[in-house]
Amino acid sequence: MTDNGARGGLLLGLGAYTMWGVLPLYFRLLASVPALEVLAHRVVWSAVLLILVVSVMRRWGAIRAAVNARTIAMLVASAVLIAINWLIYIWAVNNGQTLAGSLGYFINPLVNVALGVAILGERLRKWQGVAIAIAAVGVIIMALFAIDTLWISLTLAASFGIYGLVRKVVAIDSLGGLLIETLLLAPPSLIFLLVAAGDGTGAMGRDLSIDVLLVVLGVITALPLLMFAAAARRLPYSVLALLQYVAPTLQFFVAVAIFGEPLRPLHLVVFGLIWIGCAIFAWDSVRASRTARRAAREALGATAAP
Numbered sequence: 001m002t003d004n005g006a007r008g009g010l011l012l013g014l015g016a017y018t019m020w021g022v023l024p025l026y027f028r029l030l031a032s033v034p035a036l037e038v039l040a041h042r043v044v045w046s047a048v049l050l051i052l053v054v055s056v057m058r059r060w061g062a063i064r065a066a067v068n069a070r071t072i073a074m075l076v077a078s079a080v081l082i083a084i085n086w087l088i089y090i091w092a093v094n095n096g097q098t099l100a101g102s103l104g105y106f107i108n109p110l111v112n113v114a115l116g117v118a119i120l121g122e123r124l125r126k127w128q129g130v131a132i133a134i135a136a137v138g139v140i141i142m143a144l145f146a147i148d149t150l151w152i153s154l155t156l157a158a159s160f161g162i163y164g165l166v167r168k169v170v171a172i173d174s175l176g177g178l179l180i181e182t183l184l185l186a187p188p189s190l191i192f193l194l195v196a197a198g199d200g201t202g203a204m205g206r207d208l209s210i211d212v213l214l215v216v217l218g219v220i221t222a223l224p225l226l227m228f229a230a231a232a233r234r235l236p237y238s239v240l241a242l243l244q245y246v247a248p249t250l251q252f253f254v255a256v257a258i259f260g261e262p263l264r265p266l267h268l269v270v271f272g273l274i275w276i277g278c279a280i281f282a283w284d285s286v287r288a289s290r291t292a293r294r295a296a297r298e299a300l301g302a303t304a305a306p
Contacts, residue, residue, distance in 0.1 A: 009234025013243045016227040019220070021250025024101075025258070026220055027093040029213055033203040035091040037196060038217070040189035041204075042086060045218025047182040053222070054179055063176040072180070074170040079181040081163040085156060092152050098255035099267060100149040103142070104156030105248035106274045109281060110135045111161035119165060127284035131277040138273030145266050174229040178222070245278055 030038050054060060092101040110132050116122040124132075142150045167177055196202035203210055231243075252271070255261045 009231045012227045013231035013235060014246065016224040016231060017243050017246035018250065019224040019227075020247040022254060023220065024093045024098050024251055024254050026213070026217075027090055028259070030210065031094045033210065033214070035087055035094060037193070037203055038090050038214070039083065039087045040192045041214040042090075042217045042221050043083070043182055043185045043189040044193065045215050046221040047179075047186040047218075049218040049222045050175075050179045050182055053226070054175065057175075059175065063172070063179065066172040066176055067180070071170055071172055074166055075172070075177060075180045076184055078163050078166040078170070078177070079184045081159045081166065082181060083185055085159040085163065088152060088155050088159070092156075096259070096261055097149055097152055098251060098259055099261050099263070100152040101156055102248045102251035102255060103271065103274065104153035105160070105251065106245070106271070106278055107135060107139065107153060107157040108160050109244055110277060111157045112164055113281070115161055115165050120169075125284060125288065127280055127287075131281035131284065133277075134280065135274050135277030138270045138277070141266070141273070142270050174232075175226065178225055245282065 027038070033041075054063065089101050092098060113122075113124065113128050114132060117124045139150070139154070142153070167174075170177060172180070193202060193204070197204060204214060205211065235243075256263050
């Protein structure tokens with residue numbers, strides 16, 4: 001990997017996670033639109049944009065070659081999971097629960113590790129175990145003293161974690177998978193929007209600014225995902241492991257500094273434990289990546305030796 005390639009990957013990754021981090025600001029502009037309708041528009045306009053992207057990139061042949069019954073079945077599952085994740089997050093932002101959403105995405109990387117151990121049989125490194133244990137204490141405290149919002153955090157973390165697990169094992173690239181997911185979700189979403197328009201309850205057509213915001217949701221959804229996919233090909237996993245905390249950190253500050261959501265002592269304790277767990281996890285990821293690269297260089301040197 002060249003320095004320019006790595007620098008480009010870093011910029012793409014930062015761009016993607018920054019867009020996800022400030023996404024609550026966009027959803028708050030759509031606070032007058034029910035969460036389910038926002039989700040439907042997000043799906044439909046994302047599908048339109050992705051069809052255009054795949055057509056311009058001439059990727060239809062490669063995507064069709066990757067599609068079979070097993071792939072479709074798994075993408076049906078991942079589509080349902082990402083729809084649940086999007087719906088809960090939109091609802092949380094527009095109901096004053098952005099902090100709970102932020103907590104969910106802080107927990108998510110640790111959920112990914114736990115799923116890897118439980119489902120894929122991956123071995124848990126010592127410090128990963130420590131990180132998960134500390135974060136678990138934070139979740140338990142939240143369960144004991146703030147059970148009313150814990151469901152938001154856990155649903156977001158679990159749905160996105162399981163979504164990532166499905167997408168990890170399904171045999172299709174990120175662009176093709178995202179396209180098929182949105183195409184699977186598009187028909188029911190379009191029917192929902194047509195019914196809402198027919199009975200006069202739909203938001204589209206009442207306010208030009210809202211109409212534009214709903215259409216641009218397609219770009220807001222697809223662009224960071226495409227940027228992330230490009231960054232993932234250029235950056236080592238350890239860097240991605242660090243970047244993934246950019247989005248929930250920004251969401252946290254948006255919730256407190258802009259939306260004015262109350263930051264109670266309980267939040268400080270829980271987020272403090274989660275942050276400690278995330279910091280240990282990130283440090284361990286960087287350490288493990290450096291060890292692996294050093295071992296690879298030594299093995300290459302031993303192979304090249306006469």
